[in-house]
Amino acid sequence: MVTRGDARREQILYAAMVVFADHGYHRASLAGIAEHVGISQAGLLHHFPTKPRLLTAVLEARDRLDREWLAELDPDGRTGPRLLVNLLRLVDRNRRLGGLVQIYTALAGESVTDDHPARAWFTDRYGRVTASVEAGLLAGADALRPDVDCALLAREVVAVMDGLQLQWLLRPDEVDMVAAFRDYATRLIRSTALDPEPLVALLASAVPVPLPAHAG
Amino acid sequence: MVTRGDARREQILYAAMVVFADHGYHRASLAGIAEHVGISQAGLLHHFPTKPRLLTAVLEARDRLDREWLAELDPDGRTGPRLLVNLLRLVDRNRRLGGLVQIYTALAGESVTDDHPARAWFTDRYGRVTASVEAGLLAGADALRPDVDCALLAREVVAVMDGLQLQWLLRPDEVDMVAAFRDYATRLIRSTALDPEPLVALLASAVPVPLPAHAG
DNA sequence: GTCTATAGGGTGATAGAC
DNA sequence: GTCTATCACCCTATAGAC
Numbered sequence: 001m002v003t004r005g006d007a008r009r010e011q012i013l014y015a016a017m018v019v020f021a022d023h024g025y026h027r028a029s030l031a032g033i034a035e036h037v038g039i040s041q042a043g044l045l046h047h048f049p050t051k052p053r054l055l056t057a058v059l060e061a062r063d064r065l066d067r068e069w070l071a072e073l074d075p076d077g078r079t080g081p082r083l084l085v086n087l088l089r090l091v092d093r094n095r096r097l098g099g100l101v102q103i104y105t106a107l108a109g110e111s112v113t114d115d116h117p118a119r120a121w122f123t124d125r126y127g128r129v130t131a132s133v134e135a136g137l138l139a140g141a142d143a144l145r146p147d148v149d150c151a152l153l154a155r156e157v158v159a160v161m162d163g164l165q166l167q168w169l170l171r172p173d174e175v176d177m178v179a180a181f182r183d184y185a186t187r188l189i190r191s192t193a194l195d196p197e198p199l200v201a202l203l204a205s206a207v208p209v210p211l212p213a214h215a216g
Numbered sequence: 217m218v219t220r221g222d223a224r225r226e227q228i229l230y231a232a233m234v235v236f237a238d239h240g241y242h243r244a245s246l247a248g249i250a251e252h253v254g255i256s257q258a259g260l261l262h263h264f265p266t267k268p269r270l271l272t273a274v275l276e277a278r279d280r281l282d283r284e285w286l287a288e289l290d291p292d293g294r295t296g297p298r299l300l301v302n303l304l305r306l307v308d309r310n311r312r313l314g315g316l317v318q319i320y321t322a323l324a325g326e327s328v329t330d331d332h333p334a335r336a337w338f339t340d341r342y343g344r345v346t347a348s349v350e351a352g353l354l355a356g357a358d359a360l361r362p363d364v365d366c367a368l369l370a371r372e373v374v375a376v377m378d379g380l381q382l383q384w385l386l387r388p389d390e391v392d393m394v395a396a397f398r399d400y401a402t403r404l405i406r407s408t409a410l411d412p413e414p415l416v417a418l419l420a421s422a423v424p425v426p427l428p429a430h431a432g
Numbered sequence: 433g434t435c436t437a438t439a440g441g442g443t444g445a446t447a448g449a450c
Numbered sequence: 451g452t453c454t455a456t457c458a459c460c461c462t463a464t465a466g467a468c
Binding site for chain 2: 021022023024026027102105106107108109110111112113114119122123126127130149152153155156158159160161162163164166167169170171175179180183184187188190191192
């Protein structure tokens with residue numbers, strides 16, 4: 001539950017999300033974030049005492065958002081190859097959200113450096129995300145060919161989503177992540193599911209309007 | 217050709233590669249790089265007048281290294297699905313190189329932010345890399361099923377390599393990128409090549425000693 | 433809860449001696 | 451080519467008034 005007194009905090013969190021996405025963590029300044037909110041830098045520090053703690057709060061807020069999206073995307077707890085249909089919808093959602101997704105790519109890349117304050121969080125998050133995808137695959141494993149390695153496959157699926165996102169952020173108008181992921185997921189289903197064609201059809205119609213590859 | 221007078225420059229380039237990889241671009245300091253070389257910060261600036269120009273030089277040096285590796289990996293200009301065997305070798309090489317690969321992930325993530333000095337370079341590089349993979353696939357397209365979209369597939373392959381690398385950098389001892397990429401490439405060949413099994417066998421023996429997934 | 437003022441640290445780049 | 455010294459800047463965080 002969110003009390004009324006947290007309104008300013010949420011303003012700051014949102015502004016910090018935007019500024020971290022635009023400049024990364026180390027280049028973002030507290031003064032810049034405070035300016036977005038319309039307060040002074042010292043005023044900001046009243047709500048979040050240090051910069052790393054602001055970052056932590058931002059990442060936790062993103063976590064909550066992610067959980068809401070996943071719950072909304074996957075109300076029936078769909079498993080096995082059908083999971084890919086939900087992930088395709090997630091890719092499409094990320095595309096429409098634009099800059100707010102950038103924070104992951106910008107911070108994840110930055111975080112691989114030695115003692116980055118977000119490193120533990122990302123290490124953790126990848127563990128949870130891949131484990132969750134793996135669990136989804138395992139739960140529907142009876143619809144998959146028996147030689148599928150769900151652990152390796154989970155890492156692969158997450159890797160494809162991240163890698164496409166990086167290419168898309170660098171060239172949004174030339175890279176169609178939805179088309180690329182649909183192509184990937186279709187081939188993946190055909191090579192791992194026991195009864196692929198119904199799922200392939202679902203995938204083809206999962207995201208309402210497939211965009212042309214080079215839309216202006 | 218490299219003249220003897222460039223020795224110091226190369227020392228600096230190497231040190232910069234290491235420090236950028238460890239800390240990213242913005243957190244790396246010229247003084248820190250200079251210390252690795254054993255000279256002063258002002259001494260460094262005699263060879264590279266500004267920090268962005270040092271970064272550019274580092275990226276260009278990595279480019280040259282990459283080209284040498286690719287030439288060595290692919291002496292016969294192998295194309296089509298066989299390209300994947302060479303890429304698996306590249307993944308293995310990256311694993312063994314450790315920190316020197318990190319510079320790509322660290323800088324690529326950082327570069328998606330608005331006006332990062334490496335952004336244009338990465339945008340360019342992804343264009344070249346995906347185009348080169350696509351060209352390789354197209355050149356061997358007669359060994360592929362006719363419905364394969366080489367452009368989308370090229371982006372996908374690059375995405376898998378990048379995404380796995382990020383996961384591996386965050387948890388080097390838990391993520392086996394070679395195994396994951398081999399698994400991916402095997403499935404990909406089976407679902408796209410007209411005569412997959414010889415290539416699958418090649419893939420299975422391509423990297424001498426497959427590591428156990430959770431080696432200590 | 434928000435402000436101004438400032439301490440205290442680090443940075444990229446320049447000037448000029450050797 | 452390399453150094454020391456220094457400038458000018460930006461940053462996080464604190465102190466204390468309102």
